[in-house]
Amino acid sequence: MTNNxxxxxxxxxxxxxxxxxGRLLRNPLTLVSxxxxxxxxxxxxxxxxxxxxxxxxTDINAVLSPINSKxxxxxxxxxxxxxxxxxxGVQSTLISAVITIVTSIVIxxxxxMIAGYFGRKLDAVSNWISNMLQSLPAIIVLLAVxxxxxxxxxxxxxxxxxxxxPGFFRLTRTAVMGVRNELYVDAARVSGLGDFRIIIxxxxxxxxxxxxxxxxxxxxxxISVQSGLAFLGLGDPKLISWGVMxxxxxxxxxxxxxxxxxxxxxxxxxxxAFALLGNAIRDALEDSQKVxxxxxxxxxxxxxxxxxxxxxxxxxxNHMLTVQNLSVGYAQGDGSLKKVVSDVSFELNKGEVLGIVxxxxxxxxxxxxxxxxxxxxxxxxxxxxxxxxGHELVSRETxxxxxxxxxxxxGKRIAYIxxxxxxxxxxxxxxxxxxxxxxxxxxxxxxxxxxxxxxGILDMVGIVNPERVMSLYPHEISGGMAQxxxxxxxxxxxxxxxxxxxxxxxxxxxxQAEVLxxxxxxxxxxxxxxxxxxxxFGVVADLADRVIVMQYGKVVEQGGVRELLRSPQEPYTxxxxxxxxxxxxxxxxxTESQRDSK
Amino acid sequence: MLGFIxxxxxxxxxxxxxxxxxxxxxxxxxSNSIAINLLVxxxxxxxxxxxxxxxxxxxxxxxxxxxxxxxxxLLSRLGVTLTLVGVVIILAAIIATILGMLAAxxxxxxxxxxxxxxxxxxxxxxxxxxIFLVTVFAIQTPxxxxxxxxxxxxxxxxxxxxxxLPVSALVLGTVASSAQQIRSAIKSVLERDWVRTLKxxxxxxxxxxxxxxxxxxxxxxxxxxxxxxxxxxxxxxxIEQLFALPGMGYLAVSSTTSGDTPVVxxxxxxxxxxxxxxxLLVDLLNxxxxxxxxxx
Numbered sequence: 001m002t003n004n005x006x007x008x009x010x011x012x013x014x015x016x017x018x019x020x021x022g023r024l025l026r027n028p029l030t031l032v033s034x035x036x037x038x039x040x041x042x043x044x045x046x047x048x049x050x051x052x053x054x055x056x057x058t059d060i061n062a063v064l065s066p067i068n069s070k071x072x073x074x075x076x077x078x079x080x081x082x083x084x085x086x087x088x089g090v091q092s093t094l095i096s097a098v099i100t101i102v103t104s105i106v107i108x109x110x111x112x113m114i115a116g117y118f119g120r121k122l123d124a125v126s127n128w129i130s131n132m133l134q135s136l137p138a139i140i141v142l143l144a145v146x147x148x149x150x151x152x153x154x155x156x157x158x159x160x161x162x163x164x165x166p167g168f169f170r171l172t173r174t175a176v177m178g179v180r181n182e183l184y185v186d187a188a189r190v191s192g193l194g195d196f197r198i199i200i201x202x203x204x205x206x207x208x209x210x211x212x213x214x215x216x217x218x219x220x221x222x223i224s225v226q227s228g229l230a231f232l233g234l235g236d237p238k239l240i241s242w243g244v245m246x247x248x249x250x251x252x253x254x255x256x257x258x259x260x261x262x263x264x265x266x267x268x269x270x271x272x273a274f275a276l277l278g279n280a281i282r283d284a285l286e287d288s289q290k291v292x293x294x295x296x297x298x299x300x301x302x303x304x305x306x307x308x309x310x311x312x313x314x315x316x317x318n319h320m321l322t323v324q325n326l327s328v329g330y331a332q333g334d335g336s337l338k339k340v341v342s343d344v345s346f347e348l349n350k351g352e353v354l355g356i357v358x359x360x361x362x363x364x365x366x367x368x369x370x371x372x373x374x375x376x377x378x379x380x381x382x383x384x385x386x387x388x389x390g391h392e393l394v395s396r397e398t399x400x401x402x403x404x405x406x407x408x409x410x411g412k413r414i415a416y417i418x419x420x421x422x423x424x425x426x427x428x429x430x431x432x433x434x435x436x437x438x439x440x441x442x443x444x445x446x447x448x449x450x451x452x453x454x455x456g457i458l459d460m461v462g463i464v465n466p467e468r469v470m471s472l473y474p475h476e477i478s479g480g481m482a483q484x485x486x487x488x489x490x491x492x493x494x495x496x497x498x499x500x501x502x503x504x505x506x507x508x509x510x511x512q513a514e515v516l517x518x519x520x521x522x523x524x525x526x527x528x529x530x531x532x533x534x535x536x537f538g539v540v541a542d543l544a545d546r547v548i549v550m551q552y553g554k555v556v557e558q559g560g561v562r563e564l565l566r567s568p569q570e571p572y573t574x575x576x577x578x579x580x581x582x583x584x585x586x587x588x589x590x591t592e593s594q595r596d597s598k
Numbered sequence: 599m600l601g602f603i604x605x606x607x608x609x610x611x612x613x614x615x616x617x618x619x620x621x622x623x624x625x626x627x628x629s630n631s632i633a634i635n636l637l638v639x640x641x642x643x644x645x646x647x648x649x650x651x652x653x654x655x656x657x658x659x660x661x662x663x664x665x666x667x668x669x670x671x672l673l674s675r676l677g678v679t680l681t682l683v684g685v686v687i688i689l690a691a692i693i694a695t696i697l698g699m700l701a702a703x704x705x706x707x708x709x710x711x712x713x714x715x716x717x718x719x720x721x722x723x724x725x726x727x728x729i730f731l732v733t734v735f736a737i738q739t740p741x742x743x744x745x746x747x748x749x750x751x752x753x754x755x756x757x758x759x760x761x762x763l764p765v766s767a768l769v770l771g772t773v774a775s776s777a778q779q780i781r782s783a784i785k786s787v788l789e790r791d792w793v794r795t796l797k798x799x800x801x802x803x804x805x806x807x808x809x810x811x812x813x814x815x816x817x818x819x820x821x822x823x824x825x826x827x828x829x830x831x832x833x834x835x836x837i838e839q840l841f842a843l844p845g846m847g848y849l850a851v852s853s854t855t856s857g858d859t860p861v862v863x864x865x866x867x868x869x870x871x872x873x874x875x876x877x878l879l880v881d882l883l884n885x886x887x888x889x890x891x892x893x894x
Contacts, residue, residue: 144863
């Protein structure tokens with residue numbers, strides 16, 4: 001759903017940026033962390049004027065004095081004013097962050113751009129260097145640097161900047177690789193811009209925000225490392241640093257425990273401010289692209305009174321499956337609900353096959369998942385209810401999916417055949433395990449009995465060497481075979497209702513026919529009811545007794561399969577059928593123009 | 599598989615060679631070592647090859663100060679460091695997996711808690727946590743020793759006590775940064791098609807989570823933990839110093855302060871070897887977890 005390509009991002013950059021600043025300013029965390037960092041910068045720059053004392057001035061008469069009106073945070077073991085030293089400590093802290101950031105951006109971003117854009121050997125080499133840098137523990141390297149170059153904050157933070165370069169390198173490289181083959185870069189190439197200008201102009205727009213986020217995080221890490229070095233006594237002796245203060249405080253921890261509190265607090269809140277700022281920017285960026293998730297579910301109240309009047313005959317239906325006024329939606333970033341299924345009703349009797357036909361995005365799969373109770377976590381059932389043999393699967397009153405009821409039915413009474421065979425088997429377990437386990441669970445058979453049963457079913461679905469297939473992993477079998485395995489899995493516990501979601505779409509044409517034959521045969525033999533979701537009228541004509549045509553989440557037309565195919569009433573059904581009769585599946589949205597004209 | 603291992607090994611050896619060479623030239627050609635350079639009248643390149651020749655046989659030379667064999671003194675300290683890092687990694691892996699799983703599956707307040715832990719653990723460096731722990735649990739209420747190390751063989755109970763504070767100080771940060779990543783790894787697995795299909799087959803939720811989802815998220819989790827291991831080898835330096843634990847990091851700091859360059863060099867070499875070994879182990883484990891790579 002949030003499959004935004006970089007192209008889209010670039011096109012909408014302007015809009016995002018404007019709303020981004022608004023979003024950021026509305027977030028209290030940004031305000032707190034931002035103003036904290038601003039105060040920090042100001043006090044670092046004007047430390048001379050702000051600090052009440054000379055940070056190095058010792059006062060033997062006021063050694064380790066507690067908090068008082070003269071020394072607001074007390075004094076240290078040499079009688080130096082703690083507050084003044086904290087204020088001056090800002091300088092070394094921020095300098096270390098700046099050196100690290102500048103170094104790693106100056107090296108990492110261009111390297112990432114070049115590696116990502118030109119690829120091949122250059123990419124392999126820089127990637128190897130990047131991996132190497134990432135496998136070196138920073139502190140150990142910095143110790144080695146100290147051992148050779150002495151304790152200079154500039155040298156050690158420069159080296160740390162180099163060490164942390166992979167952070168920017170990877171980010172830029174990935175972004176550039178993604179953008180490289182996008183259409184607009186090709187367009188720019190055709191229009192005669194030089195390679196270098198292409199990179200700068202198009203790619204910088206994409207990586208700018210992630211770089212800012214990364215810079216905030218790395219600032220935090222740099223401060224932590226610099227304080228750590230200073231704490232170890234390997235900091236710059238000329239600079240006043242929170243890490244040194246922490247060390248001095250730790251030495252005097254018995255006589256004056258508060259001494260460690262101030263530098264500890266200063267270090268943690270500064271790093272925390274950077275982290276919060278980075279997080280806030282990331283959240284703001286994500287919010288402007290993503291829909292809001294389940295947390296806002298409760299906002300959407302169901303209109304249950306309306307339902308009750310609609311549904312005056314409260315007596316339990318005689319149908320095996322009843323879906324009534326079902327609406328499913330997803331919450332959007334602006335607080336609205338985007339409905340993908342609206343007001344869909346249908347019934348299904350024992351042994352009957354119902355085809356649900358529509359283009360992709362018509363809501364047919366979402367309808368099927370509602371019956372199984374397997375909608376994505378952020379989906380909301382906005383209205384309607386679902387009943388299976390008198391049991392409510394989706395509650396009439398609350399619209400909640402009754403997972404407990406469903407759990408008793410799933411696999412046992414209601415089974416599911418997915419669309420894409422290869423992605424629906426767990427790659428880490430053998431076919432045999434994945435088929436036997438549900439049988440032992442649902443039918444309470446022993447492993448051996450279940451194994452025998454599964455072998456029989458595999459034989460029934462036309463797998464030639466069941467013993468061997470059972471021992472294979474999903475990647476070792478073909479798509480057609482995987483679909484047979486999935487069908488076997490669905491029918492292994494003799495369900496009454498089979499939900500088949502485009503069971504043949506992902507298969508080769510020849511295999512499609514075989515699988516359809518198999519499904520028809522099994523359905524007849526086991527007398528299963530079946531909801532068959534497909535975009536293909538051919539499949540419907542082959543298997544279904546009744547048909548529902550869906551478009552934009554709504555039922556357009558429904559009826560018996562013969563009548564509907566012979567004399568469709570609605571124009572949309574005619575268009576859909578027309579495209580089928582030419583023997584083609586619709587490649588594009590047929591009705592884009594229709595929607596526009598509305 | 600064998601080709602894969604030998605490629606990774608080769609890459610590791612190359613990494614070791616490059617890093618140790620860079621470290622050697624930086625350390626021994628720089629100004630701090632001039633006094634020593636004057637004592638030795640051979641050019642640095644020749645001395646480098648001498649060093650390399652010995653290093654390959656496991657001989658890293660002698661300390662300038664104590665004349666002890668560097669390999670021996672490093673090996674005697676390796677146990678402390680590895681114990682510390684190992685216990686931290688295991689504890690952090692368990693806690694982060696539980697938190698990450700809960701956050702991914704339940705969402706809501708646990709998800710927010712993991713985020714808060716993430717930011718807190720990032721913001722408060724391990725040595726600040728350590729100082730806090732020492733103040734509260736060793737000085738104000740003396741439950742644990744503030745410093746020192748008791749070998750397991752001497753007194754297992756005291757060993758545990760001496761480990762408690764340093765381990766706790768390191769666990770917070772490690773959990774903080776890995777729990778969120780494990781959470782997103784699990785979340786992305788939960789969105790896979792086969793998870794839905796397993797649910798449709800009537801497999802209990804608990805079994806799906808702990809048998810299938812955890813298994814599928816394991817490679818990502820292992821990668822996170824291997825990066826944490828690298829971070830810990832650095833973090834442990836300050837912690838060993840703070841708690842006066844006789845590990846490799848402690849030796850590294852004291853030799854850096856005293857200018858005992860060959861020992862620092864030895865620490866670099868040992869650290870890189872540790873990183874290579876752990877990365878190789880993670881690669882092997884990941885290969886074993888993926889049936890596509892398993893040899894039949």
